[in-house]
Amino acid sequence: MNPLSSTVLHLDTVTRIHGEGATEVRALREVSFRVAAGELVAVMGPSGSGKSTLLTMAGGLDAPTSGTVSVEGVDLATLGNAGRARMRRTSVGYVFQDFNLIPALSAVENVALPMELDGVRSRAARAAARAALEEVGIPELADRFPDHMSGGQQQRVAIARAVVGERRLILADEPTGALDSETGEEILRLLRARCDAGAAGVLVTHEARHAAWADRVVFLRDGVVVDETGADPADVLLESRR
Amino acid sequence: MSVKQALLALLEQGPRYGYQLRTEFEQRTGSTWPLNVGQVYTTLTRLERDGLVEADGADGEGHVVYRVTDAGRDEVAAWFTTPVARTQPPRDELAIKLALAVTTPGVDVGTVIQQQRSATMAALQDYTRLKREGDLDLAWGLVLDSLVFSAEAEIRWLDHCEARLRRAALERPTPVATNVETPEVAR
Incomplete structure (x- = not known):
């Protein structure tokens, strides 16, 4: 099996610019990352770092100014609105801070x-x-x-x-934000178990304690990935084979 | 570290010999702070000298068994009811390092912070993995949580330092957060 085939989410040099001219805001600048099946990746950063923008891109709720977002090998830009809506109903699951x-x-x-x-x-x-x-x-x-x-x-x-x-991709935006520390931990255990069972997960959080449940932690600052910790992606691909 | 009080607290639950004390201490704290058996015997000798424990003969295999005295019991009770002193903060290498980094020309403080954050996050991931891996007993679980919360606090503090440095860099004509090209000029 081709190791790349287990990539569920792939952001390739994604840039998102809101507004233009003097009011231009670069929410994401050439961000690239992959999440494989069986992997939970946490995205950490202060408010305004672009972490929520990243999640809306991953879910096809917003489109990049440049670069591509692919879910299970399909470039979301090629899907059209109806196709993206269908993808959101069938392949992507969202978890929000306020439950919704x-x-x-x-x-x-x-x-x-x-x-x-x-x-x-x-x-x-x-x-x-x-x-x-x-x-x-x-x-x-x-x-x-x-x-x-x-x-x-x-x-x-x-x-x-x-x-x-x-669903093979779970996108969680501060899912523990409204919960006490012990309940929050149970929620992370669940997310973790779901990824261990084969889903790909992205967890956006500003709490390091929660990010630590992930295999990898990506740090965003001003729309740029400044750092990354955790398992080597190659190891993760091997582990997902087991 | 309060090895003395910890051993007394263990002895309060019944007489034990040195090696047993070490094993129990490590069980309850998940071997986070390893004790060598020599340290245990030195401490027991001192406790005996101070009248807090007494040797209670040897067991069948020749281990010297210790039991707690009434004075020892009082000492344990006092330990549990007295807060740990916070007046003398333990030496914190990271805080000292950052304090010097921001005041030493030519140090890239941003990189110092980032590298530390990655390292602390990696440690936090390790602790979390231990938590995930199985049924921890309550005592060791709480020690692990303590390590988790302090690593988290360190990361929050590093984030805070980074934000402060950025603000300082914006407010001042000469940046402090980044590498200054010519330290002579900065002086």
Whole structure:
């Protein structure tokens, strides 16, 4: 097997410029990085360093000014809006700081929603959603509404929604930001387990303690990768073979 | 490090000989601060001299077994109820290094910070890997968390230093955060 085929996310010399002339802001400058299947990569940086921009690029919510973003070998620019929307429903899972669950839907309905939007029949989508809730350790909360759950439980539902239907790329934006340190750690354990099971994960955080759960940590400053620590990418590729 | 109090606290749970004390100490702290058995016996001799422990004969295999005295029990109780002193901060090589780096012409402080941050992050990843790897007992888990939190604090402090240096560089005509080309001019 070609080792490059296990690359799930690839940013190649990505630059994103907002505005122009005197008000021009270079949110990202020629950033390149890869995330392989089975790998969790953390992106750290102060506010304004470009870490959230990086995540929106990875999810196809915004397009680079130059450079390419590929998910599972497909250049997102070639997909068109409809294609990118489909990719977001089927291959990419998001986890946000404030959970973003729909209050009028129960846990299982929230988790099933992306699959149902993608045309999966309700019964099948719910079954997959229950399995995903089981995986994140809260099968008993399936019929509960977000308002009746703790922050940690809501974030578990959000993770279930992010992984339901075999998504291979999980993008997490400060997923532990609203949680206490022990609950936050449980959420990281879940993300970590999901990556160990074969997904590729990107975790944006400003907390070093959380970034340390990743295989690699990328430091961003003013839109530039200034440093990188952790496992050598080559080792990661070998490990994902096991 | 309070080897003396730690050994007394272990002896309070029952008589033990030197090698047992060392093993138990390392078990509870995950061998984070290795003790050599010589250090254990020297400490026991001193504790005996001060009347905090007494030798209680030998076991079947000839190990000298120690037990805690009433004075020793009082000492342990006092240790647990007295906060660790923060008045005399332990010498911190990194803080000293940065303090000198910002005041020594020609040192690229930005690189000093970045390299340290990578190294500390690598250590933090190692600690986290240990946490991931299995069921830690409570005592060792808490020691590990302590290492995790201090590595995190160090990284936060380094981020803070970096931000301060950048601001200082913007405010002053001569940059301090970057390498000054001609140190003579800077003087």
